[in-house]
Amino acid sequence: MGKIQKKTGKGRLDKYYHMAKEQGYRARSAFKLVQLNKKYNFLERSKVLIDLCAAPGGWLQVASKMMPVSSLIVGVDLAPIKPLPNVITFVEDITTEKCRSTLRSTLKTWKADVVLHDGAPNVGAAWVQDAFTQSELVLQSLKLATEFLNKGGSFVTKVFRSKDYNNLMWVFQQLFKKVEATKPPSSRNVSAEIFVVCRDFLAPKKIDPKFLDPKHVFSEVDTGMIGQPMDVFHPEKHKRQREGYEDGNYTLHKTMDAWELITAPDPVATLGSVNQFTFQSDESRQHLINSADTTEEIKACCADLKVLGKKDFKSLLKWRLNIRLAVGLDKKPEPKPVAQETVEIAALDDIEAVEEHAATAAAEESRQDRIRRRQKNERVQKNVQRMQLGMIIPTDIGLEQDGPDGQSLFSLTKIQKAGGLKKVRKGDTDIDPEEFNPDMDMGEDIVTGETDSKAISRRKSKSMVKEDIDAQFVVDDAMDSDNDGDAELMEDLDDMYEQYKERQLERDAKMRAKAKREDKGEWKGFKKNGSGDEDSDSEDDELEAVNAPNDDTSDSESDSDSGADDEEGLPGARIKKTIKKSSKNPLLVGLDDAEQAELRKKTASGLTKGAKMFFDQDVFKGLVGEDEEDDEEDEDENEDDADDESNEDDEDDEQEDGEDDVEMDSDEEIRQLSKNRKALKRKATEAAEGDAEEDDIEMVPVSKEFEGDEIWDGESDEEDSRKRKQISEYSLITAEAMTLAQSLVNKQATKADLIDQGFTKQAFAEKDGLPAWFLEDEQFHNIPNLPITKEAVQVIKDRMRALDARPIKKIAEAKARKKYREAQKLLKIQKKADAINDTEDISEKQKSIGIAKLLAKAAGAKNKKPKKEVKLVVAKGSNKGNKGRPKGVKGRYKMVDSRMKKELRATKRIAKKAKGSNRKK
C-alpha cells in the first residue's frame, strides 16, 4: 500500500480516521494495535519488535510510543515507509529469503519480543498482484516469527475468516501457549478481518517444516459450504458461513452482470450468492435494459438483492425466464394435450371399503372433537381474560350458571310454574324471563359424592341464590320444597356447628366452663310457652295469613318489604308475632259482658276498676311518684298476704323509704325485683287456677322456665355470693360500668331509669329456633350500646395508668427488703440505746453522748459523701515513664499499669478468702 488510497467509500471516513488524523497517526489501523495492546499489554514489556507489512507505519508509530525508550523497532513492507524516529525500516517482500537475511543482519544477536503482521495482499491495486493469498502471507509471517521470536514472545497477526482459518489456528496453537482471536472495535464490521494474538512462544528447537508449508497446512478439505448461496425462497433464513470467505475475496459485497443471471444454469444459486446485478455488459445493454420485461421494479430489485423478499426473487426468476424466451435461449413449451379423464378406480372389496370408511369417519370425528375442545378452551380463556379486565361479569359468560357436568345450579322453572315470572314482568321490567335457562332447576341437588364441607358450601351458595330470588319474587306454594331445602340446610349447619363446638370444647377450657354454666341454667332470655315446633308452625301460619290475601298487592309490596323471611330475624318482628300469637293462646279466657262492665266502673282514685287492678300489681309498687293512698292500699293488700313474712318486711321498708328506693344498693334492687316477680308469679298462678274470684283480669300462667332459671334468683346464696364477688372484682373495669356507677352515686340516674334502660331490643330478643352459631354471633355483635362519660373514661384510664406505674415484682421485693433491713438496723440501734440508757454506772451525760454517737453512726452510714472520682490512667504509650500529669487528663488521677491492676485484684481476692475462712472458724 505504498500509495495512499483515496478513501471515498461510504463510511470509510469514520471516527478512527479523524482520530488518526488528529493524533498524527499515519493510518487509522493504528488504533487496532492500540486496542489490541490495551487488551493484552504486549508492547510495554517488549524491547525488540518486528512489524511485517508495516507501511505506511501506523503500527510502528504506536509501537515506538508504547514500548520502552531505546527499544529496537524494525518495520518491513513492500512499500517504503516514511522514516520514523527510533524505527528501522526497509523495503522488502516478507516472503523472500532476502527479507529474512536483512532482518537477521538488522537484529544481529537480538531476538524479538513481539512480531506484528498486518499484511494483506494488494487486491485490485495498481501494482503487481501478489501471488500469495492472505493465508499464505500469514503463514510466511509466522515462519519469520518462529525464526526471530524469543521464547515467551508474542505474535500478532491479521487473518481473514476463510477456509484456511481453522488450519492456521491449529498451527498457531502448536507453537504458542495462548492463542486468541479478537476483533478490535476499530476494525470495521464489514471487514472479514480478525486478529489473532499468539502469546508465550514455545520456541521448539526444531519445527516440522510441514507446519509452515502452505501446501500442507492449507490442503483442500471440501466441506461444500464455500459459496453456498442464500436460499432465495426463504431469504429470511440466513445460514452462517462457517468456512469463511472465498480466497482472494474478502469483501462482503459481490456484484455480477445481469446477463450472467440470464445465462446461469443455476439461477437460484446465483441469486443467493450475489448482492447486486449491474447492466454494464454489451448483452445486458442490448437485451435487458431496453426490454419491456425489465421494469423499474426489476431494476430496483437488481440494485440490492440482500433486501429482497420471496416475492421479489420470484419476480426476478420470472423476468429471467421471459428474457430467455425473448432472446431465444428457451423455447415456449407446447401446450400439452388435455389428459382424458379415465381414472381407473381400483375395486376394493366390501370389507376393506367399510373399514376404510370407518377409519376415515373416526379420524374426522376425533379431529372435530379436538377442534371443538380447543375452541371451547379458547372461549373460556377469552372470557376469563375479559372478566379479569372487568369487561364482563361472571354471570354474563355463564360460567357460574353451569355446574360441573354442564348441569345448572338452579332454574326458574318452578317460579314459572307458579306464575312468578308473570309477577316479575309486572314488578321488574328489567328482567326478561325468557333469558333464563329453562333447564335450570331450583330444587335439583347436584351435589353427589362430595365431602360434607363442599356440600354445605354448595348448599350455602344455593341458599344465598334462593334468598336473592326470594327478595325479588313473591314465591307461593311452589316454594314449599325450597323451604324443605332450607330446613335441610339449617340442619346441616346446626350439625356442623355442633361438631365445631365439640372440637372447641375439647381444647378450650373457657368453652367448657361456659358450657357448664349453660347447663346450670343461666338466664338465656324469656321463652315462650309450648314447644318450639308449635311455635314454628304457628309462625308459618301467620306468615301465610299475612301473605295470602291479595296476590297482586302483595306482589307490589314484596320488593319493598324485602321478604317476610328477613323480618323474622329482627326482634321487632318477633315481638309482633308473639303478641299476635298470644291473642290466640287457648289458655287465655275471655271476659263476659257483665264482667267487662264491672271493670269499667270508676273507683275513688278516678281510675277504672280494671286500671286500678292493673296498677295494683306488685311491679308498680315503690315506683317514684306513687301517692300515699296507693301505698297504703298496697300495704293493706300485702298485709293480707301473710304467707311471706319477709316479703312484708321488705315491703314495709319500701313504703317507709318512699323515694329513697332509688338509692338502694344493687343487691337490694335485685332482691326487690325478685320479690316483685314472685308476687306476680303467685298472682298469675292463682288466676290460672281460678282460686281468686275477685281477680277478673286474664292472667297468663308463668311457664316453668320463668319460675326457675330465667331470672337470677337472689335466694340462691351460692350464686349470690359468686355474683357479688364478680361484681366487686370486675364490675367497674369498663367505662360503661363506671358511667353507670357514677350516675348512681351522683344521683343523676334513678332506679326507674335503670329499669327503663333495661328495655332494649337485646333484652327481648327471641332466641327460640335460632341456630346456635347465630346466637353465638349475636353475643358478640348484637349488644346494647351503653352510654359513657368522659369522667368515667378518665377514671378507668387513671386506674390503668396506676397499674402500669406499679413497679415490677422484683423491684418491689428489692425495695421491701431494703426497707426491712433499715428497720432492722433501727431496731438494733434502739436496743443499743436502751442498753446504754439502762446502764447504771455511767452518768447521764455519758449516756447521751453514747446515744448521740450511735445515732450519728447510723445517720453517717446513710449520709455518706460519695467518694471523689479518681481517674485511672494506664501507663502505656505516651504516658509510659511520664512523671508529670498525663496529657488531656483533668481532676484527680492515678497512674496505673497492668501489673498494678492485677496485683490489686489479687490482694482483694486474698482478703476476701481470708475473711471467708475466718467466718468459718
Ligand SMILES: C[S@@+](CC[C@H](N)C(=O)[O-])C[C@H]1O[C@@H](n2cnc3c(N)ncnc32)[C@H](O)[C@@H]1O
Ligand atoms: C493494511 S497495510 C498495513 C498497515 C500498517 N499496519 C499500518 O498501520 O500502517 C498492509 C500492507 O501489507 C503490505 N504487503 C502486502 N504484501 C506484502 C508482502 N508480500 N511483503 C511485504 N509487505 C506486504 C502492503 O504493502 C501494505 O502496505
